[in-house]
Amino acid sequence: MDETIIKIENAALKLKKFMIKPANLEIPKGYIVGVQGENGAGKTTLLHMMLGMYDKMKGKIYIDGLDVVKNKTKVKELVGIVSQDRIFYLSQDANGNEKIYSPFYKNWDSEEYHRMLAHLELSPRRRLCSFSTGEMIKYQFAFAAAYRPKVLLMDEPTANLDPVFRDDFLKLLQEFVAEYEMTILLATHLDEDLSRVADYVIDIKNGEYSMREILE
Numbered sequence: 001m002d003e004t005i006i007k008i009e010n011a012a013l014k015l016k017k018f019m020i021k022p023a024n025l026e027i028p029k030g031y032i033v034g035v036q037g038e039n040g041a042g043k044t045t046l047l048h049m050m051l052g053m054y055d056k057m058k059g060k061i062y063i064d065g066l067d068v069v070k071n072k073t074k075v076k077e078l079v080g081i082v083s084q085d086r087i088f089y090l091s092q093d094a095n096g097n098e099k100i101y102s103p104f105y106k107n108w109d110s111e112e113y114h115r116m117l118a119h120l121e122l123s124p125r126r127r128l129c130s131f132s133t134g135e136m137i138k139y140q141f142a143f144a145a146a147y148r149p150k151v152l153l154m155d156e157p158t159a160n161l162d163p164v165f166r167d168d169f170l171k172l173l174q175e176f177v178a179e180y181e182m183t184i185l186l187a188t189h190l191d192e193d194l195s196r197v198a199d200y201v202i203d204i205k206n207g208e209y210s211m212r213e214i215l216e
């Protein structure tokens with residue numbers, strides 16, 4: 001039987017006019033899980049719930065046994081996020097960001113970070129503010145490779161990637177899962193990406209979410 005990495009117990013949230021209704025899910029460790037739904041369905045909100053961002057959330061979400069709302073700081077080490085948000089020091093290059101952030105991660109692997117930057121053709125000497133949206137996604141991926149969170153939440157990562165790199169990127173996701181036993185949640189509109197790499201899919205519709213296995 002697979003080990004559960006994310007356990008959702010009746011987690012629900014009300015945001016003004018929008019609501020995520022309670023549901024129970026157990027996400028097994030070491031798989032790629034798609035998060036699928038139309039624009040505004042609540043994909044980003046569900047990922048943010050997993051980061052413990054909403055104190056008013058009802059129910060519980062546990063990642064690796066930790067209640068995410070009560071353990072926000074510890075959760076940051078367990079859970080990485082790749083999104084369109086620019087959360088790094090943009091006036092600094094990748095070397096500068098490594099100096100600032102690496103002390104916060106006890107698993108930080110500088111060699112892996114630089115190997116992945118080179119693999120993704122990102123110079124460690126370029127300031128992050130000069131990165132395109134796609135390059136910024138690649139950068140966040142290199143950052144995640146350096147500290148290998150147990151869970152990586154990806155919010156529409158492929159939307160701004162060119163088709164050739166998108167292909168490589170999906171392969172990299174599969175390598176991450178295989179090499180690091182990472183669990184990846186991939187929110188996307190692109191059915192094609194999910195049919196290529198996802199083992200499970202969480203569907204969100206009308207505030208309700210449920211998970212199904214993708215059978216080959």
Ligand SMILES: Nc1ncnc2c1ncn2[C@@H]1O[C@H](COP(=O)(O)OP(=O)(O)OP(=O)(O)O)[C@@H](O)[C@H]1O
Pocket residue numbers: 015016017018037038039040041042043044045046
């Ligand atoms: N802080 C907030 N306060 C009120 N409503 C919010 C807040 N954040 C998000 N919402 C609403 O929650 C709903 C879900 O938004 P969310 O961004 O999670 O959807 P999504 O599935 O990720 O959409 P997209 O595919 O367009 O990125 C939307 O109707 C949005 O307007």
